Amino acid sequence: MFDNLSNKLDKAFKILKGQGSISEINVAQTMKEIRKALISADVDFKTAKEFTATVKEKALGQEVLTTLKPGELLTKIMKDELSNLMGSEKSDLDLSSKPTIILVAGLQGSGKTTFCGKLALLLKTKFKKNPLLVACDIYRPAAINQISVLSEEVGVSVYKEEENKNPVEIANNAISFAKQNSKDVVIIDTAGRLAIDEQMMNEIGLIKDNIKPNETLFVVDAMTGQDAVNTAKSFNEKLDFNGVVLTKLDGDTRGGAALTIRSVVDKPIKFIGTSEKMDGLDVFYPDRMAGRILGMGDVISLVERAQQQFNEEDARKIQKKIAKNSFGFDDFLSQIQQVKKMGNIKDLASMIPGVGKSIKDADIDNDSFKGIESIIHSMTPEERSNPIILNGSRKKRIADGSGSNVQEINQLIKQFNQMSKMMKMMQGGGASKMMEMMKGNNMPKF
Amino acid sequence: MALFDKFKNIFSRENKSQEDKEIDKQKLDDSLNKTKSNFFDKISKKIAGKSKIDDNDLDDFEEILISSDIGVETTLKIINNLELRVKKNKYINTEDLYSILREEISNLFIQEDLEEFVIPKVNEPYVIMVVGVNGVGKTTTIGKLAYKFKSAGLKVVLGAGDTFRAAAVDQISIWADRVGVEIVKQEMGSDPASVAFDTLQSAKAKNADVVIIDTAGRLHNKINLMNELTKIKNVMHKIIPNAPHDVMLVLDASTGQNAIEQAKQFTAATKVTSLALTKLDGSAKGGVVIGISDQFNIPVRYIGVGEGIDDLQLFNSKEFVNSIFDN
Structure with missing residues (x-):
């Protein structure tokens, strides 16, 4: 949802990287970038102005005298201010009256x-x-x-x-x-x-x-x-x-x-x-x-959504396979089914910290699964469990069987590798570890 | 409702007698002068006697443009051009400054302003496909368009292609009744491409x-739904080779910078050929269409200025630009 804004802020923070201290000059340039990012995100002109002014003021104050790097400090100030602005906690409906x-x-x-x-x-x-x-x-x-x-x-x-x-x-x-x-x-x-x-x-x-x-x-x-x-x-x-x-x-x-x-x-x-x-x-x-x-990505949302939709038993099996490096096309296929259940894969992937930006350009869409499925269905069980044996003549046979061509098979193998990498990211650490990461101070750095 | 009335006055200039047009012209001039003088007053105090625009004035311009949803990129483009022009002409009075700014913005629209939109002569029914994100006012715009075309003596057929949203078919059917035009529809949940196919077939048979x-x-980020749109579009030339002749993207004036992404994705899926900007009777300025028109070379054809059947006007870039400075 907020990827685009995040990208812009990343750019703004890059300007600060490598700077030893926050000065009036380097902060001004950064604030301008941040203001532009906020306005491009449809934040009201005045709100954006006030917001950056507050952040600037805090950044130039006594807080500079900490051991943090300027970029880290600004990030922290930004996040605090943003949280302030968005409200501090969630708010429920009052359903006590009857009716x-x-x-x-x-x-x-x-x-x-x-x-x-x-x-x-x-x-x-x-x-x-x-x-x-x-x-x-x-x-x-x-x-x-x-x-x-x-x-x-x-x-x-x-x-x-x-x-x-x-x-x-x-x-x-x-x-x-x-x-x-x-x-x-x-x-x-x-x-x-x-x-x-x-x-x-x-x-x-x-x-x-x-x-x-x-x-x-x-x-x-x-x-x-x-x-x-x-x-x-x-x-x-x-x-x-x-x-x-x-x-x-x-x-x-x-x-x-x-x-x-x-x-x-x-x-x-x-x-x-x-x-x-x-x-x-x-x-x-x-x-x-x-x-x-x-x-940072909305890791908690992702984990919650994943827990709702994923069959935990299957997930555990696959996790084991990933660990043993025996993750094959059959698993990939069942993984696709599950991911499809969860909703748009780009949406999901973009919620993972660090993936947000890279996934934007990756060519993954829900519909591309159709071709993938028919290709996998044309593979022998051995090929599915051990994709390394896929040589030229096997690829040719699969292409004929699935109505695709060798290029597409190669593309799929590439995607398969990408995907298994992603699965490792999602599952390798396990949900609990992700939750821990969110709760603890171990926030990802920019 | 003051702004609403103003819009109606400014924009309702079609299908009128010469006399009415004269009156309208007068009204238009009045309102232009009013706008001008308001704006002049504002800036003349600030730059009288100066040979270049100072930062505070530029900040003011920036605020006006940004607050109209023109967006950072387009605003910077406009202001850069303005500064370049001011640099060249050492001395500048308020009137010059105003007209340059207006010109710079107007230049970003690709089309000539039309007095009247005439459907191009084709030997077959002229097909308009209407697309857009949820809640922008597609069906309402279609109702108003149908009324416009019917009033011009044309035979109109509507296709109820929204088979998904609850009661959408009912909604467009009510419009068809209200306007008195034919409608082709199927059950809710049926294939919209099939509805389009049926509609074109029926329209062709009836010489609409x-x-x-x-x-x-x-x-626009839902790939499957966008693919469906492409499919609806593609099925049409099976009946009428050049259909759809026009793919109209409806944009809500209150939408911010996301409208650019909408234009991009809908163009990718259906090759959008015209824009309609709705809900301009509200307080939103809809400035994002300036950048869209500039970037994608798509003309803005209509604006929606109310919920009434005749509250659809041809877009006029001059009035549109003026409304940005009109508070």
Whole structure:
């Protein structure tokens, strides 16, 4: 997610490498680079300026008199400041009221309805709640159908009044309905609206005043640019929302909007949307995100995701094989199946510290597996377990059998070698060692 | 709603009588003058009597441009050009400075501003394929486009190619009803390439003038989904050899620098030939299209300025550049 920003920061820090001390001159150049990196990541102009000013001030202060190298010191200051800016810890929903009323608001196309569906599923499965979805977007064509379809998909009831054009009334009726039908969470989806649309902003204000929600969530597209500052401010003035939902983070946006919003309205980011599927909703961990921005990769997320998806038994077997150097194409094949289960391989690989940058140019995509699979299927068991014996005539035979050519076979062998190297990185140390690394002070250096 | 109205005034200049055009011209001039004078006031105080722009002024420009999402690279390019021009002409007044800055930005757009977009004459239905990431306003833009073409007397057929997102087919069907044009659709979850195929076949049989194919929103870094888009595109020339004639990428004005990557990836998958910039009635300036137009040589054709059926305007670079300085 934040790879691009990390790359830029890496470049900024390179300028400092080899410098003996932090001086006004060398820090100024670095700060300029960092500011550019932040702005290119869509961090608001002023936020970026303030941020670099703070870092510069701290860097030039007494702290210089430590034994750290300038680059290391700046990294530490940056990370501390970034963590400060993103909020210090994760923030949960308050679900204590019965029913808990959650109001969802945001611009058009930010992903409110999809988020409502995801939240309903999360509350139902993880929190054992009995939520009610409420269709209050009376404007956009088929918006009510959309939430109805989603409610069916996640197996949660929906409250709608197709003919009613008064969202305040619908919301109130929905809450009465929830009380009568022992629904313990009411999720109210609203129409998308522009922050400068006074009439619509008054409407959402009215909805809020009437239903007195326990949680008001502001949904914002992670790809938002400089306007995030205006939009977040306006919605906050009107709604005083208590949490932010950052959507579409499975894209490759640099996500500077997250920083901007944190710094201008000082409200926690409670959830992030990470896919179009209904289970693609994650809790936001500010410290992880700050770490990711600084290029450490989100190791904890990776490990957690891997643990969910990997069959531990298989993983252990493969780990042994890797250790014994007997990792073959059959294992590669089953590895591919598992990796495919986990999601986009580039996404995954980019979460590993140090891999982030190199993987960007590597030619690995999910679809390239199709060819790979047919090639492996054309190999004899012996060839699969002992790839070294693959000579010219064997390659020719495999190429004919799989409808590919020798070049592609060679390419695969190269990829296989790359892959087994990566598997070693992922598994050689084992998950526990990675976790330790994150907890301890043994942070990777830049 | 003030900005919204302003946009409507500035941009709604098509399909109007000569008299209306005169009035519009007056309005346009007024608003240009207003913009100009606001901006002049701002900078004239700062640079009157100076032979070169000082750092504070450059900082101000930088802030204006960056805050409009123009991006670091493009902003630096614009400011460098501005500085070079100022260096050459030792003395410069505010008016020169303003027009140079405006010129430098306008120069980055590749197209001529159009009074009206006329569908090129082809012996077959003219096919527009609409692509973009999730939530940018593809379906809404298609509804508005259909209305535009229908109002111009053309026979329009829509293809409900978003078979993925919940109720997407319903959404475009409602638009088709509203505008009064035909729509070809299949069940949710069906193959979008097959929908495109059916739509073109039907449009050809019925001698339609324009076909607009909707597609599901997709993030440009999802390889499989982008491959699907290529497939949808490729299936079209089985029915109509040159289709699609236009691949329109819809961009949300509130999107920041990521729009550049969107343009890059969608172009790689479908060879984008035009841009539509939506939600310009909000407070976002959409400046990122300047860099996109410059870098990828793709013209910006339409802007979306509201949720109404006629809130789609032809893009005009001059007004667009002015709006950047208009606060």
